[in-house]
Amino acid sequence: MVETISFLGTLRWQDLVDIGLNSYILFRFYVLFRGTYVFRVLIGLTMLWFFQQIAAYLGLIVTSWVIQGIVAVAALIIVVVFRNEIRNVLQVRNLKSIFWGVPPKTRVAPVEILAESLFELARRRHGALVVVPGEEDIRELLQGGIAWNGEISREMILSIFYPGNPVHDGAALVEGDRVSRVSAILPLSRREDLPSHLGTRHRAALGLTEASDAVAIVVSEERGEVSLARGAKLQRIADAESLVERLEEHFGVAEARGPEARRERLEVTTAALVSLLFITGFWYSISRGLETLVSFEVPVEYQNRNPGLEIVQASVNSVRVTLSGSGTLVKSTRPDQVRVRVDLSGAGAGENTIPITAGNVSLPPGIRVKDVSPQSLLVEMDLTVKKELPVQVDWTGRLPEHLMLAEAVLEPQRVELVGSRRILESLQTLYTEKVPLERLREAGVLEVPLSIQPASLKLAPGSPEKVVIRYQTRRRE
Amino acid sequence: MSPRVLCIAAAVFCLAGGIAGEAAAQPSRPAASGSTRLTLAQAVVCEEIRDGVPANSAIAFPVSTAKIYCFTLFDAVAEDTFVFHQWYFRDRPSSRIRLSVKAPRWSTFSSIQLREADRGPWRVEVQDASGRVLKTLRFSITD
Numbered sequence: 001m002v003e004t005i006s007f008l009g010t011l012r013w014q015d016l017v018d019i020g021l022n023s024y025i026l027f028r029f030y031v032l033f034r035g036t037y038v039f040r041v042l043i044g045l046t047m048l049w050f051f052q053q054i055a056a057y058l059g060l061i062v063t064s065w066v067i068q069g070i071v072a073v074a075a076l077i078i079v080v081v082f083r084n085e086i087r088n089v090l091q092v093r094n095l096k097s098i099f100w101g102v103p104p105k106t107r108v109a110p111v112e113i114l115a116e117s118l119f120e121l122a123r124r125r126h127g128a129l130v131v132v133p134g135e136e137d138i139r140e141l142l143q144g145g146i147a148w149n150g151e152i153s154r155e156m157i158l159s160i161f162y163p164g165n166p167v168h169d170g171a172a173l174v175e176g177d178r179v180s181r182v183s184a185i186l187p188l189s190r191r192e193d194l195p196s197h198l199g200t201r202h203r204a205a206l207g208l209t210e211a212s213d214a215v216a217i218v219v220s221e222e223r224g225e226v227s228l229a230r231g232a233k234l235q236r237i238a239d240a241e242s243l244v245e246r247l248e249e250h251f252g253v254a255e256a257r258g259p260e261a262r263r264e265r266l267e268v269t270t271a272a273l274v275s276l277l278f279i280t281g282f283w284y285s286i287s288r289g290l291e292t293l294v295s296f297e298v299p300v301e302y303q304n305r306n307p308g309l310e311i312v313q314a315s316v317n318s319v320r321v322t323l324s325g326s327g328t329l330v331k332s333t334r335p336d337q338v339r340v341r342v343d344l345s346g347a348g349a350g351e352n353t354i355p356i357t358a359g360n361v362s363l364p365p366g367i368r369v370k371d372v373s374p375q376s377l378l379v380e381m382d383l384t385v386k387k388e389l390p391v392q393v394d395w396t397g398r399l400p401e402h403l404m405l406a407e408a409v410l411e412p413q414r415v416e417l418v419g420s421r422r423i424l425e426s427l428q429t430l431y432t433e434k435v436p437l438e439r440l441r442e443a444g445v446l447e448v449p450l451s452i453q454p455a456s457l458k459l460a461p462g463s464p465e466k467v468v469i470r471y472q473t474r475r476r477e
Numbered sequence: 478m479s480p481r482v483l484c485i486a487a488a489v490f491c492l493a494g495g496i497a498g499e500a501a502a503q504p505s506r507p508a509a510s511g512s513t514r515l516t517l518a519q520a521v522v523c524e525e526i527r528d529g530v531p532a533n534s535a536i537a538f539p540v541s542t543a544k545i546y547c548f549t550l551f552d553a554v555a556e557d558t559f560v561f562h563q564w565y566f567r568d569r570p571s572s573r574i575r576l577s578v579k580a581p582r583w584s585t586f587s588s589i590q591l592r593e594a595d596r597g598p599w600r601v602e603v604q605d606a607s608g609r610v611l612k613t614l615r616f617s618i619t620d
Binding site: 393 | 532533534535536537539565568596597598600613615617619620
């Protein structure tokens with residue numbers, strides 16, 4: 001109890017927002033994708049990941065690798081295979097329904113009328129084949145057919161499949177509350193294990209459901225039976241109520257009334273609680289796992305330096321920062337996420353001792369500073385001044401034996417530098433980069449860059465980066 | 478750089494009129510010293526001094542030259558005095574040589590012995606008795 005209270009006391013408001021936000025995102029995923037294959041596959045992937053963790057814990061190396069590989073590949077494949085479902089969720093629903101509310105469960109088709117009509121056809125021994133699409137687009141799988149676009153009614157269904165009707169052969173396509181197409185030809189199943197009493201209608205129903213998530217209802221004229229094909233499986237349906245139930249299940253919507261409404265509310269509430277518990281557990285495992293320590297050598301960054309002062313030297317260029325936190329967070333921390341900033345706003349010319357505390361270290365959330373070494377810096381600063389220096393050519397190499405370098409005139413002869421007063425005071429000459437004598441002819445002009453050392457020195461505005469050398473050689477006496 | 482004053486030769490000699498005439502023929506850049514009225518008529522770095530005259534003056538010398546000289550000629554010297562030849566290697570003082578200068582006209586020189594480690598930019602400052610720089614000669618020791 002004391003530990004629980006102690007734990008709750010360490011919670012920050014950011015942690016509560018973190019948990020709440022991610023729980024809601026997970027819950028929204030459930031709401032948007034429930035009833036679709038995507039959701040089932042996601043659950044499958046989650047279970048695979050869970051098994052992989054168990055396998056890794058038990059030391060089953062190969063099993064762990066294989067499951068890890070499957071999960072990694074499946075996560076990519078899921079986006080490709082279920083692109084239609086994902087698109088439907090993101091396109092069909094408006095923005096508000098993505099972020100808020102539970103979609104109302106409306107009836108998509110008058111399934112009772114459809115079911116009663118099909119069982120009436122069965123009683124009359126009139127063959128029939130009705131296709132109800134799922135989430136996937138099946139237009140490419142259907143061939144031929146006649147556009148119908150009639151609102152579903154018992155009389156219309158009976159008349160379409162009346163044996164004397166020219167369109168009674170083939171399948172009727174139900175979209176929403178209408179029969180949109182009749183006499184459509186479906187792809188036939190190529191399975192060889194089907195019972196011999198199943199005719200072309202059954203084979204067509206299976207063929208379509210093998211290639212899509214649609215449902216096909218078949219009425220056998222020989223036996224007066226109603227069968228439902230879904231997911232390449234054919235199932236005999238005993239009565240109209242069962243058919244209604246199956247169709248509603250297919251549409252992923254059931255009437256929100258009575259006990260079903262209560263069941264739905266219970267389901268949504270349970271999903272919300274599971275999301276909260278799952279994310280809380282996940283958060284706890286990441287942020288409050290086993291305490292782990294790690295050390296980084298972090299370069300010191302200086303800020304708020306007085307523009308009139310130059311950093312001449314510092315006692316150290318980097319400090320060793322020891323961090324603590326949960327193993328997961330510490331392992332995922334990269335050195336470039338840890339920064340040590342020193343405020344030089346109070347520093348003046350001369351030596352400045354500046355303490356380094358945890359406040360100087362910026363870290364990713366959830367990581368704490370355990371130690372910083374050294375705990376203070378000695379920063380020597382100096383005034384920034386300008387100084388004009390004569391330029392001298394740094395000749396190298398060798399001229400031919402009979403020649404001598406008689407004269408070299410530079411343009412400009414002096415260049416102004418900006419930098420620390422102490423450094424500039426010790427400088428009396430600014431040299432060029434090395435100029436090989438082998439490049440010289442009898443006389444000529446060269447353009448040579450200046451060698452500015454140390455790098456903290458800069459050329460004053462307006463000073464050229466190169467000098468022009470006009471040289472003259474002569475023969476040795 | 479290790480302590481070094483290599484072979485420093487300070488030679489003092491009165492110049493005959495012929496030498497004075499030869500010196501006048503050199504492209505001289507006089508630098509007058511206000512307080513001592515010392516006028517530097519010629520200052521060069523050279524490979525040798527032949528008969529009191531600089532030979533093979535240049536601004537780059539191969540290290541194989543072994544010895545180089547800083548030759549200075551003073552004109553219209555009012556009274557006996559002295560000058561300094563201050564040698565620098567890469568801005569670091571190498572050697573400082575005191576040389577006498579006598580009226581009315583005087584030339585003098587100093588020299589350094591070159592070693593392998595002496596490659597790089599050099600300069601010689603010609604200073605009067607008060608340390609004022611009369612002339613700076615810049616040159617390099619090369620391969």
